[in-house]
Amino acid sequence: xxxxxxxxLREKLLDQGVALLMEQGYHGTGLQELVRNVGxxxxxxxxYFPSKEAFxxxxxxxxxxxxxxxxxxxxxxxxxxxxxxLKAYFNELIEETEQRDFKGGCLLGNLIGEIGDTxxxxxxxxxxxxxxxxxxxxxxxxxxxxxxxxxxDLDAKDxxxxxxxxxxxxxxxxxxxRSVRPLAQFCEMLLDGYFxx
Amino acid sequence: xxxxxxxxLREKLLDQGVALLMEQGYHGTGLQELVRNVGxxxxxxxxYFPSKEAFxxxxxxxxxxxxxxxxxxxxxxxxxxxxxxLKAYFNELIEETEQRDFKGGCLLGNLIGEIGDTxxxxxxxxxxxxxxxxxxxxxxxxxxxxxxxxxxDLDAKDxxxxxxxxxxxxxxxxxxxRSVRPLAQFCEMLLDGYFxx
Numbered sequence: 001x002x003x004x005x006x007x008x009l010r011e012k013l014l015d016q017g018v019a020l021l022m023e024q025g026y027h028g029t030g031l032q033e034l035v036r037n038v039g040x041x042x043x044x045x046x047x048y049f050p051s052k053e054a055f056x057x058x059x060x061x062x063x064x065x066x067x068x069x070x071x072x073x074x075x076x077x078x079x080x081x082x083x084x085x086l087k088a089y090f091n092e093l094i095e096e097t098e099q100r101d102f103k104g105g106c107l108l109g110n111l112i113g114e115i116g117d118t119x120x121x122x123x124x125x126x127x128x129x130x131x132x133x134x135x136x137x138x139x140x141x142x143x144x145x146x147x148x149x150x151x152x153d154l155d156a157k158d159x160x161x162x163x164x165x166x167x168x169x170x171x172x173x174x175x176x177x178r179s180v181r182p183l184a185q186f187c188e189m190l191l192d193g194y195f196x197x
Numbered sequence: 198x199x200x201x202x203x204x205x206l207r208e209k210l211l212d213q214g215v216a217l218l219m220e221q222g223y224h225g226t227g228l229q230e231l232v233r234n235v236g237x238x239x240x241x242x243x244x245y246f247p248s249k250e251a252f253x254x255x256x257x258x259x260x261x262x263x264x265x266x267x268x269x270x271x272x273x274x275x276x277x278x279x280x281x282x283l284k285a286y287f288n289e290l291i292e293e294t295e296q297r298d299f300k301g302g303c304l305l306g307n308l309i310g311e312i313g314d315t316x317x318x319x320x321x322x323x324x325x326x327x328x329x330x331x332x333x334x335x336x337x338x339x340x341x342x343x344x345x346x347x348x349x350d351l352d353a354k355d356x357x358x359x360x361x362x363x364x365x366x367x368x369x370x371x372x373x374x375r376s377v378r379p380l381a382q383f384c385e386m387l388l389d390g391y392f393x394x
Contacts, residue, residue: 023315024224024315025222025223025224025310025311025312026222026224026225027221027222027223027224027225028223028224028311102314103314104314105310105313105314109310109366109369110310110311111310112310112369112370112372112373113222113302113306113307113308113309113310113311113369114222114225114307114310114311115222116302116369116372116373117299117300117301117302117372117373118220118221123372123373123375126373127373127374130370130373158382158386161370161379161382162382162386164366164370165363165366165367165369165370165379165382165383166362166363166366167366168365168366168369168370169306169361169362169363169364169365169366169367169369170362170366172306172309172310172313172362172365172366172369173309173327173358173361173362173365175309175313175314175320176309176313176314176320176323176324176327177324178320182358182362185355185358185359185362186362189355189359189391193391194386194390194391
């Protein structure tokens with residue numbers, strides 16, 4: 001296999017990992033099903049990842065990157081305030097959630113609930129992923145403060161930590177209420193409420 | 198078996214269910230281990246519950262009741278304002294969390310993440326449990342509004358929904374940060390921040 005083939009197969013395994021872990025959780029996901037869905041023999045999985053646990057820790061990193069890029073895309077738009085960019089980003093996520101019929105939620109939140117305190121390797125990976133996401137949100141919030149949209153008496157990093165946590169909680173509630181209401185409330189109470197200048 | 202024995206054994210199964218589901222999640226928990234820990238033959242499990250799924254839905258109800266009673270206990274204390282009662286309640290939970298070395302979190306949040314969108318029976322039970330908890334919080338928040346501690350321009354039910362969701366998100370973060378900081382921030386930003394009159 002060429003280096004490119006190897007990279008592609010690794011990506012396929014990670015993509016399939018996102019899908020299976022999202023639907024079935026960590027304990028509910030078997031490597032047998034994973035490799036079958038990707039179409040490779042089980043033995044070849046171990047050429048890429050030493051264990052299911054190490055694989056899941058990689059899936060977490062793989063999962064969060066597109067969200068950071070998506071948010072960054074909004075922040076890079078010229079002539080758009082950070083507040084507007086943040087709201088556009090979260091509204092996009094809310095629309096996607098409706099399209100998925102409220103299923104899934106956030107893979108990070110799901111895995112934290114299931115194994116965030118029992119797998120050290122995944123705990124570390126989840127913590128790093130959430131902090132990377134928090135850092136990008138902090139950048140947005142600090143800019144919104146400078147632009148005068150958001151209050152300045154709170155630290156942007158604290159606000160970003162709070163925002164990440166509130167969003168995770170709203171996503172959990174969304175799943176059982178089968179409604180965007182918890183996500184809309186997140187926007188109303190934080191972005192249009194507590195955080196406003 | 199007497200009616201009392203039957204009730205006691207059912208309680209034991211539910212208590213053990215809380216412990217196992219908390220540590221291992223839904224898919225990671227086997228009925229074999231459950232009945233072994235309680236010391237009954239597997240067949241007798243089915244005298245009490247038709248399935249693992251139905252059992253888990255009952256565990257959810259069983260789990261939330263003590264929290265509602267604990268909060269109610271604080272609210273019933275004479276000469277204590279609703280704001281003080283709420284803070285005492287959450288501070289108690291934060292202390293318990295530290296004593297458990299940040300493990301566990303909330304069984305409702307964990308199960309919502311893992312199976313909140315894949316088991317209809319558990320989804321219903323989780324939704325009802327969260328709403329029952331929300332109702333008790335709403336009672337506390339409405340009283341805090343009447344007493345002039347909390348802002349009155351927001352609906353107490355909306356505030357209670359938000360509070361439940363933010364608490365769930367903070368508990369998830371607590372697990373991977375292995376720190377009470379997210380829970381302390383919940384108190385600062387909601388009870389001493391956004392909600393204040």
